[in-house]
Amino acid sequence: MSTVSVRYFVDDVDAAIRFYCQNLSFREVMHPAPTFAMLSLGDLRLVLSAPGGGPGGGQAMPDGTLPSPGGWNRFMIEVTDLDGLVSTLRRQGTRFRNDIVSGVGGRQILLEDPSGNPVELFEPVLPEARLSERES
Amino acid sequence: MTDPLDALRLPVIPVEPRREFAEHLLQKIEGRERGGPGAATGHGATVRYFVTDLNGSVAFYRDLLGFHSELIAAPAFAMLYRGDLRLLLSVPGSAGGGSALPDGSVPAPGGWNRIAVRVDDLDATVAALRSRGVRFRTGITSGVAVRQALLHDPSGNLIELFEPGAGYRERAPAPAG
Amino acid sequence: MGTQPQSSEAEPVAALYRQALPQVFGYLLPRCGSTAVAEDLTAETFMAAVAAVKAGGVPDLTVAWLVGVARHKLADHWRRVAREEQRLAAVADLTAAAATDPWPELLDAGAAYAALARLSAPQRAALTLRYLDGLPVAEVAGYLGRSERATETLLVRARAALRAIYQEEGGDD
Numbered sequence: 001m002s003t004v005s006v007r008y009f010v011d012d013v014d015a016a017i018r019f020y021c022q023n024l025s026f027r028e029v030m031h032p033a034p035t036f037a038m039l040s041l042g043d044l045r046l047v048l049s050a051p052g053g054g055p056g057g058g059q060a061m062p063d064g065t066l067p068s069p070g071g072w073n074r075f076m077i078e079v080t081d082l083d084g085l086v087s088t089l090r091r092q093g094t095r096f097r098n099d100i101v102s103g104v105g106g107r108q109i110l111l112e113d114p115s116g117n118p119v120e121l122f123e124p125v126l127p128e129a130r131l132s133e134r135e136s
Numbered sequence: 137m138t139d140p141l142d143a144l145r146l147p148v149i150p151v152e153p154r155r156e157f158a159e160h161l162l163q164k165i166e167g168r169e170r171g172g173p174g175a176a177t178g179h180g181a182t183v184r185y186f187v188t189d190l191n192g193s194v195a196f197y198r199d200l201l202g203f204h205s206e207l208i209a210a211p212a213f214a215m216l217y218r219g220d221l222r223l224l225l226s227v228p229g230s231a232g233g234g235s236a237l238p239d240g241s242v243p244a245p246g247g248w249n250r251i252a253v254r255v256d257d258l259d260a261t262v263a264a265l266r267s268r269g270v271r272f273r274t275g276i277t278s279g280v281a282v283r284q285a286l287l288h289d290p291s292g293n294l295i296e297l298f299e300p301g302a303g304y305r306e307r308a309p310a311p312a313g
Numbered sequence: 314m315g316t317q318p319q320s321s322e323a324e325p326v327a328a329l330y331r332q333a334l335p336q337v338f339g340y341l342l343p344r345c346g347s348t349a350v351a352e353d354l355t356a357e358t359f360m361a362a363v364a365a366v367k368a369g370g371v372p373d374l375t376v377a378w379l380v381g382v383a384r385h386k387l388a389d390h391w392r393r394v395a396r397e398e399q400r401l402a403a404v405a406d407l408t409a410a411a412a413t414d415p416w417p418e419l420l421d422a423g424a425a426y427a428a429l430a431r432l433s434a435p436q437r438a439a440l441t442l443r444y445l446d447g448l449p450v451a452e453v454a455g456y457l458g459r460s461e462r463a464t465e466t467l468l469v470r471a472r473a474a475l476r477a478i479y480q481e482e483g484g485d486d
């Protein structure tokens with residue numbers, strides 16, 4: 001069992017499962033209730049909670065406040081074909097908070113899952129990178 | 137009398153280390169840099185939190201939550217790790233991960249999404265952290281086969297501590313195909 | 314585009330290595346108290362830089378940035394040593410280690426550095442950050458995890474200790 005997981009709040013757990021599994025290659029680890037699921041990608045354990053979904057992480061705070069999706073803190077995943085993945089996601093209507101940014105070590109972009117949670121996609125520059133194909 | 141402090145005020149002078157050391161280190165660097173995806177990281181899960189005081193935040197995660205510091209590049213960025221998780225701390229407004237977006241918005245700490253850290257004895261951990269002044273958002277609550285508590289880091293980000301109960305089972309994910 | 318830009322883009326730390334290594338090592342060596350420690354911290358600095366670049370966390374990889382990383386590695390090292398010292402009260406051990414590991418490049422300031430090596434880790438840390446690195450007291454306090462007032466007190470004691478040992482070492486000429 002891994003020692004750390006990431007919890008994201010989502011409006012619709014099933015839609016979130018589909019988004020992460022179909023687009024970002026996550027695998028479903030458990031889905032014991034409609035308002036809770038756990039996915040995995042490598043060492044990353046992603047817990048999806050619908051706010052107010054009964055006892056546990058999604059429940060209301062002592063003062064009644066309900067958790068909600070969004071914010072800026074996020075997990076990051078490494079991808080091997082950022083351009084291809086971004087095209088595919090854009091065709092499906094996925095929202096991005098920025099355009100691809102190039103930096104030392106690689107390129108990255110910030111997408112939003114269907115509930116508006118950010119996910120950082122990072123594509124490292126590889127020694128065998130086909131630089132000429134990327135120049136445009 | 138010569139003040140020894142004057143002798144200490146020397147500029148940084150480059151010093152070549154011994155050749156064996158230099159060559160061996162370069163090989164290690166090239167090996168990691170050439171290793172391809174994930175090879176340099178060693179940590180599969182990476183999360184970025186935005187913080188407002190880098191040194192204070194590093195001390196919080198390191199001294200109170202048992203994180204190890206891998207790299208500190210004050211004032212903008214730090215890399216910590218705890219078990220499977222690598223935690224990047226970024227200061228909003230700094231270049232790289234903290235910079236403003238095309239629409240002018242700037243990242244900020246906070247929100248409800250969070251890391252959840254497993255601990256062996258939640259009661260003892262919560263008591264110890266409270267005694268060291270850590271602010272908790274909730275006391276210990278019970279979920280399905282887990283107990284958990286929510287606390288704030290100095291910037292207002294949430295961290296979940298959880299202790300699995302007897303009924304906690306994780307189905308092994310299907311092997312990568 | 315040839316292979317040169319490709320490899321430095323994919324291996325930015327290796328590309329900077331030749332220029333950066335003597336700067337990082339030269340920064341660490343006089344502040345460390347031993348060649349072995351300076352080498353360990355140098356290696357940790359560069360390997361951490363590789364990981365940070367791979368994580369997309371380095372907007373501008375420069376020698377100055379690497380020295381900044383090295384400085385924090387040094388502060389972490391002092392923190393560990395200070396904890397050890399508290400446990401073992403082994404100032405004598407540190408003295409012995411420093412005496413067996415001379416820094417030939419720095420014999421001109423030898424007496425001062427020898428005296429520095431004989432201070433406790435917190436005192437050595439405070440003086441180094443304040444006088445070798447020229448950091449303001451507030452910043453030194455940040456690195457040491459102490460209040461500014463506690464840092465001022467530490468600096469007063471450290472200066473006095475350094476001068477006392479320096480005279481003992483015969484640095485008074």
